[in-house]
Amino acid sequence: xxxxxxxxxxxxxxxxxxxxxxxxxxxxxxxxxxxxxxxxxxxxxxxxxxxxxxxxxxxxxxxxxxxxxxxxxxxxxxxxxxxxxxxxxxxxxxxxxxxxxxxxxxxxxxxxxxxxxxxxxxxxxx
Amino acid sequence: xxxxxxxxxxxxxxxxxxxxxxxxxxxxxxxxxxxxxxxxxxxxxxxxxxxxxxxxxxxxxxxxxxxxxxxxxxxxxxxxxxxxxxxxxxxxxxxxxxxxxxxxxxxxxxxxxxxxxxxxxxxxxxxxxxxxxxxxxxxxxxxxxxxxxxxxxxxxxxxxxxxxxxxxxxxxxxxxxxxxxxxxxxxxxxxxxxxxxxxxxxxxxxxxxxxxxxxxxxxxxxxxxxxxxxxxxxxxxxxxxxxxxxxxxxxxxxxxxxxxxxxxxxxxxxxxxxxxxxxxxxxxxxxxxxxxxxxxxxxxxxxxxxxxxxxxxxxxxxxxxxxxxxxxxxxxxxxxxxxxxxxxxxxxxxxxxxxxxxxxxxxxxxxxxxxxxxxxxxxxxxxxxxxxxxxxxxxxxxxxxxxxxxxxxxxxxxxxxxxxxxxxxxxxxxxxxxxxxxxxxxxxxxxxxxxxxxxxxxxxxxxxxxxxxxxxxxxxxxxxxxxxxxxxxxxxxxxxxxxxxxxxxxxxxxxxxxxxxxxxxxxxxxxxxxxxxxxxxxxxxxxxxxxxxxxxxxxxxxxxxxxxxxxxxxxxxxxxxxxxxxxxxxxxxxxxxxxxxxxxxxxxxxxxxxxxxxxxxxxxxxxxxxxxxxxxxxxxxxxxxxxxxxxxxxxxxxxxxxxxxxxxxxxxxxxxxxxxxxxxxxxxxxxxxxxxxxxxxxxxxxxxxxxxxxxxxxxxxxxxxxxxxxxxxxxxxxxxxxxxxxxxxxxxxxxxxxxxxxxxxxxxxxxxxxxxxxxxxxxxxxxxxxxxxxxxxxxxxxxxxxxxxxxxxxxxxxxxxxxxxxxx
Numbered sequence: 001x002x003x004x005x006x007x008x009x010x011x012x013x014x015x016x017x018x019x020x021x022x023x024x025x026x027x028x029x030x031x032x033x034x035x036x037x038x039x040x041x042x043x044x045x046x047x048x049x050x051x052x053x054x055x056x057x058x059x060x061x062x063x064x065x066x067x068x069x070x071x072x073x074x075x076x077x078x079x080x081x082x083x084x085x086x087x088x089x090x091x092x093x094x095x096x097x098x099x100x101x102x103x104x105x106x107x108x109x110x111x112x113x114x115x116x117x118x119x120x121x122x123x124x125x126x
Numbered sequence: 127x128x129x130x131x132x133x134x135x136x137x138x139x140x141x142x143x144x145x146x147x148x149x150x151x152x153x154x155x156x157x158x159x160x161x162x163x164x165x166x167x168x169x170x171x172x173x174x175x176x177x178x179x180x181x182x183x184x185x186x187x188x189x190x191x192x193x194x195x196x197x198x199x200x201x202x203x204x205x206x207x208x209x210x211x212x213x214x215x216x217x218x219x220x221x222x223x224x225x226x227x228x229x230x231x232x233x234x235x236x237x238x239x240x241x242x243x244x245x246x247x248x249x250x251x252x253x254x255x256x257x258x259x260x261x262x263x264x265x266x267x268x269x270x271x272x273x274x275x276x277x278x279x280x281x282x283x284x285x286x287x288x289x290x291x292x293x294x295x296x297x298x299x300x301x302x303x304x305x306x307x308x309x310x311x312x313x314x315x316x317x318x319x320x321x322x323x324x325x326x327x328x329x330x331x332x333x334x335x336x337x338x339x340x341x342x343x344x345x346x347x348x349x350x351x352x353x354x355x356x357x358x359x360x361x362x363x364x365x366x367x368x369x370x371x372x373x374x375x376x377x378x379x380x381x382x383x384x385x386x387x388x389x390x391x392x393x394x395x396x397x398x399x400x401x402x403x404x405x406x407x408x409x410x411x412x413x414x415x416x417x418x419x420x421x422x423x424x425x426x427x428x429x430x431x432x433x434x435x436x437x438x439x440x441x442x443x444x445x446x447x448x449x450x451x452x453x454x455x456x457x458x459x460x461x462x463x464x465x466x467x468x469x470x471x472x473x474x475x476x477x478x479x480x481x482x483x484x485x486x487x488x489x490x491x492x493x494x495x496x497x498x499x500x501x502x503x504x505x506x507x508x509x510x511x512x513x514x515x516x517x518x519x520x521x522x523x524x525x526x527x528x529x530x531x532x533x534x535x536x537x538x539x540x541x542x543x544x545x546x547x548x549x550x551x552x553x554x555x556x557x558x559x560x561x562x563x564x565x566x567x568x569x570x571x572x573x574x575x576x577x578x579x580x581x582x583x584x585x586x587x588x589x590x591x592x593x594x595x596x597x598x599x600x601x602x603x604x605x606x607x608x609x610x611x612x613x614x615x616x617x618x619x620x621x622x623x624x625x626x627x628x629x630x631x632x633x634x635x636x637x638x639x640x641x642x643x644x645x646x647x648x649x650x651x652x653x654x655x656x657x658x659x660x661x662x663x664x665x666x667x668x669x670x671x672x673x674x675x676x677x678x679x680x681x682x683x684x685x686x687x688x689x690x691x692x693x694x695x696x697x698x699x700x701x702x703x704x705x706x707x708x709x710x711x712x713x714x715x716x717x718x719x720x721x722x723x724x725x726x727x728x729x730x731x732x733x734x735x736x737x738x739x740x741x742x743x744x745x746x747x748x749x750x751x752x753x754x755x756x757x758x759x760x761x762x763x764x765x766x767x768x769x770x771x772x773x774x775x776x777x778x779x780x781x782x783x784x785x786x787x788x789x790x791x792x793x794x795x796x797x798x799x800x801x802x803x804x805x806x807x808x809x810x811x812x813x814x815x816x817x818x819x820x821x822x823x824x825x826x827x828x829x830x831x832x833x834x835x836x837x838x839x840x841x842x843x844x845x846x847x848x849x850x851x852x853x854x855x856x857x858x859x860x861x862x863x864x865x866x867x868x869x870x871x872x873x874x875x876x877x878x879x880x881x882x883x884x885x886x887x888x889x890x891x892x893x894x895x896x897x898x899x900x901x902x903x904x905x906x907x908x909x910x911x912x913x914x915x916x917x918x919x920x921x922x923x924x925x926x927x928x929x930x931x932x933x934x935x936x937x938x939x940x941x942x943x944x945x946x947x948x949x950x
Contacts, residue, residue, distance in 0.1 A: 080192035107222035
């Protein structure tokens with residue numbers, strides 16, 4: 001059975017979590033949601049406080065449940081064949097995108113991500 | 127440049143490096159890991175995308191069994207412990223190439239962990255001698271094998287492809303690649319240098335290809351490597367700080383990146399700066415790493431078990447209770463696996479130990495020709511042919527295709543069957559060894575590997591010429607075109623033949639076998655040009671190999687006695703013969719007398735220590751030479767107006783002279799130098815029979831003006847005389863001519879001529895050695911009587927024999943003229 005490392009905070013009804021600017025930046029980065037103003041931050045803090053009640057439950061002797069069907073084992077797709085019926089056509093893939101470019105989906109330029117060799121567009125070819 | 131610096135840092139002993147790898151391997155399956163679209167590369171943009179790949183709502187992952195099996199093969203090959211229950215997780219981060227916002231991986235619960243991988247250390251051949259630290263072969267049949275621990279192997283999938291368009295400030299996304307199966311292999315930091323790193327990765331690559339885990343295209347496309355490099359001072363514990371280097375695309379990049387990092391970190395440590403934990407990227411063009419991101423900026427991935435995928439169960443033969451149908455049995459997979467590259471190499475060494483050594487294998491590994499080698503070996507049955515094939519691979523093929531890419535192309539173009547065919551043809555001498563290289567180049571250029579060998583040979587006409595007539599014609603033509611070589615042959619036959627050989631090869635594109643060329647030319651020369659001596663030179667080139675240069679001759683002659691002429695003696699004529707009893711002494715005495723009759727001053731020296739005949743011939747028996755001149759030289763005895771000297775005049779009794787070689791030499795020297803010969807026009811030296819000490823010392827001590835060979839016409843005598851002639855040629859004494867003795871007999875009663883000792887013996891000898899017959903002397907009874915009694919024949923002026931000797935003397939004078947200062 002696998003073991004979890006669960007970091008627990010000590011339960012306290014009275015302590016309120018304060019979101020400092022570093023934490024705010026981190027949350028924004030992780031969730032892609034920006035906090036517009038003080039009011040939003042306060043709301044978030046309140047939400048955190050009210051959901052902190054979950055710590056009241058004593059779950060030391062329990063394993064966390066992460067699937068509803070516990071006895072199920074990972075099913076295996078037995079045949080390693082390409083299914084053309086299940087594959088979408090290109091136009092279907094691009095259907096919901098607001099901007100596309102020559103069958104490519106378009107996103108705003110973000111920058112390099114880790115463990116990926118990033119290709120630069122050769123503008124002489126375009 | 128960085129390589130040398132890094133090696134210096136490590137070998138200085140003050141620092142040690144710890145290097146670990148995170149290797150992403152693209153699995154060779156048809157469909158993706160969690161969806162049934164194609165995993166093939168280079169498909170039209172966004173044409174292999176399923177709803178799951180686009181993270182459309184309602185889509186679920188369905189795990190591909192083939193990916194699991196590939197992963198297990200990798201785990202077995204890397205000797206990992208396989209965890210029978212493992213979990214998939216979500217690794218959350220936002221990026222356009224990951225529509226779901228997370229990647230499915232096995233970060234904390236991988237299916238395999240705690241492995242160990244052995245790999246051979248590969249060093250370039252020229253570096254073996256210089257770097258004693260990296261000796262690659264312990265014994266002729268082993269490599270240095272290092273090991274690296276594997277931390278874990280986890281299953282995960284790849285993301286889409288993003289192309290950054292800076293001008294338009296946008297990123298273009300292609301989702302074809304999203305979802306293709308990967309395994310990530312994470313090693314412990316057991317690698318100590320860039321060399322170890324490269325060797326490890328190459329061996330790993332071999333294993334992955336052999337076990338059919340990834341496609342065979344090398345590090346560039348199927349495998350991505352990130353290296354974690356940290357340098358520490360010796361005797362300090364690693365403090366957990368490490369630098370991650372990304373974007374390493376090839377084996378060369380691996381070495382350069384690691385070397386650069388080691389050098390960079392050494393600089394920091396030496397100047398007492400701490401090493402920051404950071405992520406850097408490798409710039410292929412500048413061969414250096416560039417800062418990308420600090421460790422503190424690391425992203426929080428919020429790992430969580432993937433709720434759409436239940437735990438992954440694996441089984442082996444020990445499991446009794448199996449709850450899954452169509453489960454994956456680890457032991458079944460183990461059975462289907464081929465042997466590891468390590469074991470395969472060991473097998474080769476054992477199987478082909480007649481000619482294969484670890485060094486050969488090492489070269490093959492370095493050149494990436496192991497598989498080709500294996501296939502070619504399977505095509506040939508004979509170990510002898512296999513040995514030839516190995517040599518050809520390591521020499522000719524290596525020079526045709528000297529890097530990994532070229533080798534692969536070669537292996538495709540020249541299939542193992544074709545190669546084996548070529549080897550067989552060379553072995554059967556249908557194709558010559560020269561044309562082998564050209565043939566291989568031709569086959570390599572031509573991309574159609576199914577073309578049979580015969581068509582190549584026909585097209586370019588590469589069959590060896592074996593027809594003898596044609597060969598003769600070719601040789602004659604070449605000799606015609608190169609007359610200089612014929613001249614050259616006279617002085618240096620070996621070089622001449624070599625020259626002709628190379629001309630022939632060039633002209634006929636190597637279609638004639640090595641040995642046939644040489645033989646044909648040799649035969650030609652023997653037929654048309656031969657003196658026996660040159661024939662001798664051909665057969666035994668050792669004895670007459672190359673002519674020494676004058677300097678060499680001087681050096682070689684240093685130990686030899688110098689030839690100094692005898693004072694006051696103008697010409698020294700030696701009368702010799704290979705055989706005894708042909709009449710040397712008689713001829714020499716009578717020649718001397720004839721010469722003196724022509725008013726020359728003549729002396730005669732009896733050089734036959736063991737059988738002096740001069741005293742008998744000149745009626746000087748029992749006489750001794752006792753008087754000394756003022757200069758302490760012995761006075762020679764004078765009779766018939768000749769100055770005579772013999773050993774018999776110096777020894778006490780008439781008994782045998784039982785002396786060893788050294789004494790004989792000294793005696794000869796004495797007879798030459800310590801006798802008051804001067805002034806003389808001609809000194810005739812009567813040599814003993816054979817080709818021994820005395821002849822040699824004579825030739826070496828004084829410069830001989832000429833040698834007279836005496837022979838009888840019979841073959842038995844000719845055989846020995848030939849040897850004597852060659853000996854004199856060897857010591858560079860000029861031969862004046864041949865005197866044929868006992869040539870004929872005239873019956874006293876009836877006058878009938880009978881050639882008792884054969885006919886034309888002397889003539890044939892003369893023709894062979896290009897020598898002149900100076901005289902032919904018949905058997906004469908009166909001559910014999912006179913010799914025995916010590917009355918020289920020339921007393922009776924009117925005999926034929928006397929006129930013959932006179933003629934002989936005249937010939938000699940013509941050949942060796944003197945400048946006369948006094949006339950008697």
